[in-house]
Amino acid sequence: MKNINLRDRELFPDSEIAEHIYHLQTRGYSMLPNFLKKEECNILKASMELSLHDFTPVLGAERSFLDRYQMHELLCL
Numbered sequence: 001m002k003n004i005n006l007r008d009r010e011l012f013p014d015s016e017i018a019e020h021i022y023h024l025q026t027r028g029y030s031m032l033p034n035f036l037k038k039e040e041c042n043i044l045k046a047s048m049e050l051s052l053h054d055f056t057p058v059l060g061a062e063r064s065f066l067d068r069y070q071m072h073e074l075l076c077l
Contacts, residue, residue, distance in 0.1 A: 004040045 012020070023030035036044070058064040 002043050004036075004043055009035075 020030040020032070052069065055068055057068060
């Protein structure tokens with residue numbers, strides 16, 4: 001799978017970082033419009049599809065079976 005390199009991206013100004021931190025703390029998420037290019041989104045989509053296909057729920061943990069398609073389960077792989 002191809003990697004995504006974010007090291008060359010321009011840094012956000014401190015004021016914008018503060019806004020994102022506020023949203024993370026109050027809403028639990030923050031949006032970065034147009035941060036990823038279409039090719040990068042396609043790479044992430046393929047990676048998530050592969051993770052969904054290969055996901056094995058934790059035996060004995062019902063929540064793991066019920067949450068198969070939940071984002072937090074994929075992030076924990």
